[in-house]
Amino acid sequence: MYGENESTEQTSLAGFDPASSDDPRALFEELRKQPVLQIGPGFAALTRRHDIEAALRNPALFSSREEAVKLGNVRPLIPLQIDPPKHVKYRRILDPLFAPRQMAALEGEIVELVDDLMGKFVGRGECDFHEELAVPLPCTVFLRLMGLPLGDLELFLSLKEGIIRPPGATMEEQEPERKRTADAIYAYFGDLVDERRAKPGDDLLTRIMGSEVDGEQLTKEEVLDVCFLFLIAGLDTVTDSLDCFFAHLAQHPEHRRQIVEDPGVISSSVEELLRWESPVPGIARVALEDTEVGGCPVHAGDNVFLLLGSANTDYEAMPGADVVDLRRNPNPHLAFGGGVHRCLGSHLARVELRVVLREFHKRIPEYSLAPGTVLEYTPGLRSVSRLPLVFSPVAEFVG
Amino acid sequence: MRVILDPERCQGHGRCYTLTPELFEPDDLGHCVVLPLAKDVPPELREAALSGVANCPEQALSVEE
Numbered sequence: 001m002y003g004e005n006e007s008t009e010q011t012s013l014a015g016f017d018p019a020s021s022d023d024p025r026a027l028f029e030e031l032r033k034q035p036v037l038q039i040g041p042g043f044a045a046l047t048r049r050h051d052i053e054a055a056l057r058n059p060a061l062f063s064s065r066e067e068a069v070k071l072g073n074v075r076p077l078i079p080l081q082i083d084p085p086k087h088v089k090y091r092r093i094l095d096p097l098f099a100p101r102q103m104a105a106l107e108g109e110i111v112e113l114v115d116d117l118m119g120k121f122v123g124r125g126e127c128d129f130h131e132e133l134a135v136p137l138p139c140t141v142f143l144r145l146m147g148l149p150l151g152d153l154e155l156f157l158s159l160k161e162g163i164i165r166p167p168g169a170t171m172e173e174q175e176p177e178r179k180r181t182a183d184a185i186y187a188y189f190g191d192l193v194d195e196r197r198a199k200p201g202d203d204l205l206t207r208i209m210g211s212e213v214d215g216e217q218l219t220k221e222e223v224l225d226v227c228f229l230f231l232i233a234g235l236d237t238v239t240d241s242l243d244c245f246f247a248h249l250a251q252h253p254e255h256r257r258q259i260v261e262d263p264g265v266i267s268s269s270v271e272e273l274l275r276w277e278s279p280v281p282g283i284a285r286v287a288l289e290d291t292e293v294g295g296c297p298v299h300a301g302d303n304v305f306l307l308l309g310s311a312n313t314d315y316e317a318m319p320g321a322d323v324v325d326l327r328r329n330p331n332p333h334l335a336f337g338g339g340v341h342r343c344l345g346s347h348l349a350r351v352e353l354r355v356v357l358r359e360f361h362k363r364i365p366e367y368s369l370a371p372g373t374v375l376e377y378t379p380g381l382r383s384v385s386r387l388p389l390v391f392s393p394v395a396e397f398v399g
Numbered sequence: 400m401r402v403i404l405d406p407e408r409c410q411g412h413g414r415c416y417t418l419t420p421e422l423f424e425p426d427d428l429g430h431c432v433v434l435p436l437a438k439d440v441p442p443e444l445r446e447a448a449l450s451g452v453a454n455c456p457e458q459a460l461s462v463e464e
Contacts, residue, residue, distance in 0.1 A: 057408075057457075092428070095411060095427075095429055096427045096428055096429075099427065099428065099429035100416075100425055267417070329450055329453075329454070330454045331454060332414070332453065332458075336412065338410065339410060339457075340410065342410040346413075347413060
């Protein structure tokens with residue numbers, strides 16, 4: 001159906017974007033009829049689990065280098081846009097800082113942040129979950145980790161949006177805003193690196209600057225390229241996940257009740273909702289050589305989008321993947337990607353997602369979408385622009 | 400039953416040691432370390448071992464009887 005010769009299909013796919021679909025699962029199911037979807041000239045997407053896994057594990061063929069995705073940066077983002085063997089050097093520095101144990105130690109602090117944010121709306125009986133929790137939480141966590149003033153929250157949010165969702169309908173129209181934002185990001189972190197060099201702190205940035213591999217520290221430019229990536233990859237994706245999770249739970253009371261009645265199901269619920277919603281629906285690669293996927297040609301230089309959301313719901317490869325089961329086991333999903341570029345922040349994301357599921361349902365076990373709400377999922381990364389929830393106001397006794 | 404790790408495939412997703420800490424633990428990078436007990440899995444941990452293995456998105460773990 002999505003073959004190369006069917007021009008009407010091609011046209012309708014010009015605006016191809018599973019992220020903004022109300023039901024990406026149905027779209028993915030349709031797309032999987034072909035292993036390779038031709039989105040446009042030099043732009044293809046892989047649709048099936050096995051092919052996507054193979055591509056993730058073959059960075060020499062499907063490279064994550066700069067050409068794969070344009071984000072306003074002037075040098076490759078580290079470590080995303082660096083392939084092996086150099087990639088290993090950066091992950092050796094960064095992985096220990098984001099390892100599960102380090103992230104687990106942040107849990108108490110994250111609980112407090114969630115409590116504070118919820119405190120602003122529990123008594124009101126309604127909230128915009130996106131605006132009041134999903135957006136500020138990951139950004140605040142990041143500011144704390146980096147030892148930055150909480151007053152920089154709005155600035156950070158605008159920098160992130162300027163790269164991910166600049167105004168304009170096409171990449172060309174968006175280019176000037178992306179460029180301006182990128183300059184601002186380099187300048188902000190440039191000053192910050194100088195500041196920390198003069199006066200080291202007890203924060204993530206200081207630790208990154210002080211880390212050594214083979215007796216060498218990162219250069220200032222390398223540190224900036226790490227910070228740039230943190231800002232655009234680390235904040236929005238947790239917002240997207242929270243939006244997707246709570247949009248699902250608000251519309252599926254049977255799943256919400258399961259979490260309320262048995263908090264023991266929260267860990268597996270995080271994995272299952274990540275799989276089902278795939279808040280990052282796809283990731284970008286560039287083919288370095290001519291090759292074939294499922295018998296379809298992919299050409300050197302083609303931009304190849306790996307549809308993680310489709311891999312995660314490919315029931316041919318993963319039996320039962322077409323339903324939500326909060327206790328699913330096994331659940332070897334690819335929501336954080338796979339291969340050498342597996343999401344660096346995945347363990348931090350998991351802590352944030354678990355804490356919100358637990359704390360929110362403790363205080364607000366019953367909620368639903370505000371009547372008349374039509375959910376709008378954003379293109380690219382799957383956030384929900386407005387997520388108004390209604391619930392019984394909770395009386396709070398402040399001692 | 401014995402659990403085998405392909406360290407080249409492990410990317411530190413951390414599903415194994417989160418689900419089955421009796422048999423796996425993270426190293427400093429968050430990659431999998433197979434504990435000695437996993438060389439000869441006691442019967443009461445068989446199911447937990449299989450769960451840890453089957454949840455790896457990289458198929459870095461396998462079992463041998």
